[in-house]
Amino acid sequence: xxxxxxxxxxxxxxxxxxxxxxxxxxxxxxxxxxxxxxxxxxxxxxxxxxxxxxxxxxxxxxxxxxxxxxxxxxxxxxxxxxxxxxxxxxxxxxxxxxxxxxxxxxxxxxxxxxxxxxxxxxxxxxxxxxxxxxxxxxxxxxxxxxxxxxxxxxxxxxxxxxxxxxxxxxxxxxxxxxxxxxxxxxxxxxxxxxxxxxxxxxxxxxxxxxxxxxxxxxxxxxxxxxxxxxxxxxxxxxxxxxxxxxxxxxxxxxxxxxx
Amino acid sequence: xxxxxxxxxxxxxxxxxxxxxxxxxxxxxxxxxxxxxxxxxxxxxxxxxxxxxxxxxxxxxxxxxxxxxxxxxxxxxxxxxxxxxxxxxxxxxxxxxxxxxxxxxxxxxxxxxxxxxxxxxxxxxxxxxxxxxxxxxxxxxxxxxxxxxxxxxxxxxxxxxxxxxxxxxxxxxxxxxxxxxxxxxxxxxxxxxxxxxxxxxxxxxxxxxxxxxxxxxxxxxxxxxxxxxxxxxxxxxxxxxxxxxxxxxxxxxxxxxxxxxxxxxxxxxxxxxxxxxxxxxxxxxxxxxxxxxxxxxxxxxxxxxxxxxxxxxxxxxxxxxx
Numbered sequence: 001x002x003x004x005x006x007x008x009x010x011x012x013x014x015x016x017x018x019x020x021x022x023x024x025x026x027x028x029x030x031x032x033x034x035x036x037x038x039x040x041x042x043x044x045x046x047x048x049x050x051x052x053x054x055x056x057x058x059x060x061x062x063x064x065x066x067x068x069x070x071x072x073x074x075x076x077x078x079x080x081x082x083x084x085x086x087x088x089x090x091x092x093x094x095x096x097x098x099x100x101x102x103x104x105x106x107x108x109x110x111x112x113x114x115x116x117x118x119x120x121x122x123x124x125x126x127x128x129x130x131x132x133x134x135x136x137x138x139x140x141x142x143x144x145x146x147x148x149x150x151x152x153x154x155x156x157x158x159x160x161x162x163x164x165x166x167x168x169x170x171x172x173x174x175x176x177x178x179x180x181x182x183x184x185x186x187x188x189x190x191x192x193x194x195x196x197x198x199x200x201x202x203x204x205x206x207x208x209x210x211x212x213x214x215x216x217x218x219x220x221x222x223x224x225x226x227x228x229x230x231x232x233x234x235x236x237x238x239x240x241x242x243x244x245x246x247x248x249x250x251x252x253x254x255x256x257x258x259x
Numbered sequence: 260x261x262x263x264x265x266x267x268x269x270x271x272x273x274x275x276x277x278x279x280x281x282x283x284x285x286x287x288x289x290x291x292x293x294x295x296x297x298x299x300x301x302x303x304x305x306x307x308x309x310x311x312x313x314x315x316x317x318x319x320x321x322x323x324x325x326x327x328x329x330x331x332x333x334x335x336x337x338x339x340x341x342x343x344x345x346x347x348x349x350x351x352x353x354x355x356x357x358x359x360x361x362x363x364x365x366x367x368x369x370x371x372x373x374x375x376x377x378x379x380x381x382x383x384x385x386x387x388x389x390x391x392x393x394x395x396x397x398x399x400x401x402x403x404x405x406x407x408x409x410x411x412x413x414x415x416x417x418x419x420x421x422x423x424x425x426x427x428x429x430x431x432x433x434x435x436x437x438x439x440x441x442x443x444x445x446x447x448x449x450x451x452x453x454x455x456x457x458x459x460x461x462x463x464x465x466x467x468x469x470x471x472x473x474x475x476x477x478x479x480x481x482x483x484x485x486x487x488x489x490x491x492x493x494x495x496x497x498x499x500x501x502x503x504x505x506x507x508x509x510x511x512x513x514x515x516x517x518x519x520x521x522x523x524x525x526x527x528x529x530x531x532x533x534x535x536x537x538x539x540x541x542x543x544x545x546x547x548x549x550x551x552x553x554x555x556x557x558x559x560x561x562x563x564x565x566x567x568x569x570x571x572x573x574x575x576x577x578x579x580x581x
Contacts, residue, residue, distance in 0.1 A: 021313035054444030
């Protein structure tokens with residue numbers, strides 16, 4: 001069973017809540033995929049009068065954990081402020097911490113990320129850092145108190161899927177006891193299955209579901225792919241081999257040569 | 260039969276017009292004037308195909324009815340030049356995606372874009388043309404509708420306290436209903452008006468971008484409307500710097516000559532929406548509530564007006580949802 005900061009999480013699919021055709025379709029996607037954690041982005045201008053925001057009220061009714069995020073923040077100060085607004089609004093210490101370092105690629109600013117993480121953990125937050133697959137950054141984040149890491153596998157919203165499985169494998173091997181959630185870049189269910197086969201703990205999706213022609217069906221597809229990948233990982237995967245290995249014994253069988 | 264229509268956004272004025280055209284005695288309550296509504300900040304694009312990208316199938320049919328209605332009522336205002344959808348070179352995949360999700364378009368080459376919009380010649384390699392879409396200046400449309408209503412004998416009153424005097428009251432007060440209708444939410448939209456003689460466009464241009472899709476709509480007197488953000492909030496504070504930057508970037512990406520334009524107005528509107536982003540008519544005795552037009556007021560108001568007129572004329576009916 002997946003545990004994130006002590007909470008038991010029943011689904012390994014985490015869903016973002018932006019860009020859906022409508023809140024009704026979002027709700028249906030969450031319900032049909034059985035996702036147990038949704039992330040909600042808090043923009044400063046929405047936070048300005050966040051109390052009474054009907055969109056947030058709707059999120060609270062989904063019977064899932066709400067993981068607020070600091071999407072769009074590009075400085076430590078902004079991210080910390082947004083996290084505090086989120087805590088007030090959603091009454092949770094969880095925060096998915098995003099500090100963007102490059103507006104074109106939306107790569108995290110890993111230096112600011114570590115700094116902001118430190119500050120937030122001191123303030124009692126439980127930080128889910130959106131990070132790269134860089135092991136030294138990951139170590140720093142764990143050092144300052146993160147108990148979950150959320151590496152990207154490709155740029156946010158790019159739908160490219162895992163670009164460097166070598167790095168992802170290394171990350172899994174280096175941090176066997178830390179829940180690792182791939183946070184960005186997944187485009188299709190097969191990508192999700194592949195990442196889960198590598199032993200990752202969960203996947204967070206937004207664009208791939210929200211922008212699908214049928215988001216509800218896509219959410220289900222991802223939920224199944226994630227389950228399949230997880231089961232495959234647990235079942236012990238065969239590694240690729242160079243020679244053919246027959247599945248039925250060939251000893252004693254006649255050998256035919258075609259004319 | 261005496262009817263009071265509350266609200267002078269597009270929802271209120273279309274239903275008033277529809278009821279008036281059935282010969283009913285209509286009064287419109289307008290405490291704040293036309294400029295207070297979300298409709299005042301609208302783009303005025305009548306784009307059932309483009310907007311169908313993420314709307315249910317019925318949307319297209321109702322939207323086409325909307326274009327037809329406006330064309331019948333205000334033929335001098337409706338410009339039927341279609342919609343041009345463009346994407347910067349790096350976002351060409353967005354064009355393919357948009358094309359796959361919509362109907363009623365044809366793919367344009369760079370030369371064809373130049374023929375349609377000479378000022379955009381050489382700037383875009385590919386585009387989509389939605390030939391049967393239309394646009395107009397929504398403020399002018401509302402003003403004209405108001406004049407027509409007055410000419411037809413409709414009186415506009417400031418106070419709404421005399422509801423007992425009417426057989427039916429139609430509430431089309433949009434986001435004013437937010438505190439009273441828990442199912443309604445506000446979706447903030449910001450827009451910008453700029454003026455330049457250096458660029459000419461004959462039709463709305465939508466600029467696809469994976470993160471910030473925006474549009475530029477030409478109006479009279481060298482004015483262009485740039486819109487519109489979609490922010491899940493009922494906060495109606497002034498436009499943010501971020502949104503302004505996105506708008507100006509979009510305009511500049513469309514044509515660098517926009518950088519010399521004058522900024523003449525920024526606007527913020529709170530669009531009322533239900534969870535499915537579709538409008539709804541609810542009835543409580545003699546009160547009808549029409550709300551939740553989201554970003555589709557001009558397109559869907561005529562159909563909702565038609566339905567309300569039908570309900571009023573034939574009375575006996577339950578709540579109606581699209």
